[in-house]
Amino acid sequence: MKKFPFEKEIIRLLDNTPFYIYDEKGILKSLKKLQSAFFWCDFKEYFAVKATPTPYILKILGKNNCGMDCSSLVELYLSEMVNIIGENILFTSNNTPLKEYKKAYDLGAIINFDDIGHINKFVKKIGIPKIASIRYIPKESYGTDIIGDPLNSKFGMPFDNIIEGYKKMKELGVKRFGFHSMLVSNTLEEDLIEKNTEIIFRTVKRISDILNIEFEFIDIGGGFGIPYKPEDKELDIDKLGNEIRELYEKYFIEFKPKIFTENGRYITGSHGYLITKVLHIKESYKTYVGVDASMANLMRPGMYKAYHHITVLGKEGKNKKYDVVGSLCENNDKFAIDRELPELEEGDILIIHDVGAHGHSMGFNYNGKLRSAEYIYDGKDIKMIRRAQTLDDYFSTIQGGDIYV
Template identity: 50%
Template sequence: MQKIPFLTLEQVKEIVKTYPTPWHIYDEKGIRENAKRLNEAFSWNKGFKEYFAVKATPNPFIMNILKEYGCGVDCSSMVELEMSDACGFSGKDIMFSSNETPIEEFKFANDLGAIINLDDITHIKYVEEVCGKLPKTMCARYNPGGVFTMSNGIMDNPGDAKYGMTPDQLIEAFKIMQSKGVKHFGIHAFLASNTVTNEYYPKLARELFEFAVRIKNETAINVEFINLSGGIGIPYTPDSEPNDIFEISNGVKKAYEEVLEANAIMDVAIFTELGRYMLAPYGALITEAIHEKNIYKHYIGVDACASNLMRPAMYGAYHHLTVLGKENEKASEVYDVVGSLCENNDKFAIDRKLPKIEKGDYIYIHDTGAHGFAMGYNYNGKLRSAELLLQEDGSVKMIRRAETDKDYFATFDFCNIMDKYLK
């Protein structure tokens, strides 16, 4: 699979006249087409709803685009709840999935009418105390323990994850909640991350459907919605094939029919909670090559750093690089492409074959639309970059300005030391 930028060098040269690099940019057309595709794939389920994982790309402009396609939001913190509220999401359009949750966040989620997704059985009492009583609708997070494996060798380790309840705990939690007036129940699970396979969702769905049958048999509770959460990945490397959302959905439908409908459990709504799948391919980080260094290795220094995109530094994640304007040139050089942080892991690429890069070249870092800007930070006093939107008509709109030194200094509150910079 060839990775093709959604921006050309000519477009970038025009944009930098107004917005100096580095910046993140999102492709509105791609986002909209993908949201339509997801809804079409799951149209067989009349209760289907995507709860966009705000943590992936917390920007109101992006959230409002997805809202047009019936998406709700999945929130994990007070600020994400506040942002969702400000964007007009309310009630059952908000899923609050948190862990080790401060008490005031449970209260605020309840005030908004959000669906609270409990991470632990002990949180039942916690929510009841802060809210006065339990909401009529509740969800619980399921963790089966052990190792979750797929036939293609992909595996993850739920038993080593801090999230969710054991199956026995979750059933006990439902019994307790039912005794306290809860009427509507849902279950949720996230058992593997960034899976580039059509097998993951159907396998997870079958396991959750079978668990819903067990819940009905042991408690007489009908699970009304099942949240398959996230985990559908994208092909970060050019040699990987993308997931087929229609094949994935057909696999979920088959499990739905064979497990739920076969056990007379009908009209269960399927929820998803996708971030990476919804946004990652439709975002890029644009950075300029500003230095070249030759010592034991050949380095290209750029004006972005791990503060703009943490994933490669944090866990060695691969992001494809395109040297704009040189898409058809031979990859004749081997570079480490690095940022300016005082950390040796501040590298966007290691031993990467690329066309010869000159200072002033613009590098397009692919697939940063999710968990890109969102994971930014201020180490070394680095400032977060702007976020731009490439609109369907080809124009560019700033949807978050770049931070300034005034933003960085504004939280200091001692002796007016920084006043000269705040004026």
């Protein structure tokens, strides 16, 4: 049974629903577990900023030897805001405007190219990157149910393009090289990550032999999953680390590349909660529980039919089936369908678990919904780390002559 770790502490905030709250100690514990699993190599986690782009969280991760995996101009500025710069940033972007590449270059970031065409443009318009890598997408990989069939992926390059890309970078004067691939998403199966990592290691060794490149780092991507359902097993990160170590020792004898990962969900996912209040209970063909949060606060259930566990503050048991829904003018605005919960009444507080990644960050303003606040509990105090959006915020960008009466 999933438990909410600080029920008493949030009582004073319950007039402010809906809101997000994170467990700071839990986040850092997950980071330390990941770092410990790769103790045997020169390892660095580059946190996927897109998962939880909240400066306070980025800052505490940076203080604990975590880099930032950035994919946009704003994410680069967020990283700079918390003084994470230089090669502590890995910039991986797709269909990237030059001004975003320029910002990454100015910050001294590692540049990860997604296409050959970007390389010439970058060097001609911006300069020679101090260190660069290329994103690889093989014809086949393992566990692609979520991330998709590689042959239909808009990300990365096939092997022949990779070879051409590294040749081009050498000709243009790049001296330091890395390698990148992201082949799986949200998996709890160690063997899938291991099999994909072997594809990556084997490819790096092959390129090194062909082009005489000693790669400084290999980014094996992210995709390490978390147990969303109470019955799900947790990823055995120590076992995974040992399995990757065996592969590393098999493939890399002449040179010893650093190992990077770029997890978001594994670090913060299990340590975030969306707190929402029951506004109305409707009896129709089934029983609907209407809450003050909506898909605008948490998109994953409506977008992916993703499961998020729900508990009720101060209540236990499974007495009745409900659909838990928001107020958007869309029928997929549902957090749960036919979910067994304690018998509910107006005013009850629902806690939606495991929303610490791809939760608040994917929020939106459809139907004029305002973005919710974010709080964090550090073991002593609850701090607001992002205030709720206001009506003034929403209307501040509107232009258009004499639209106001």
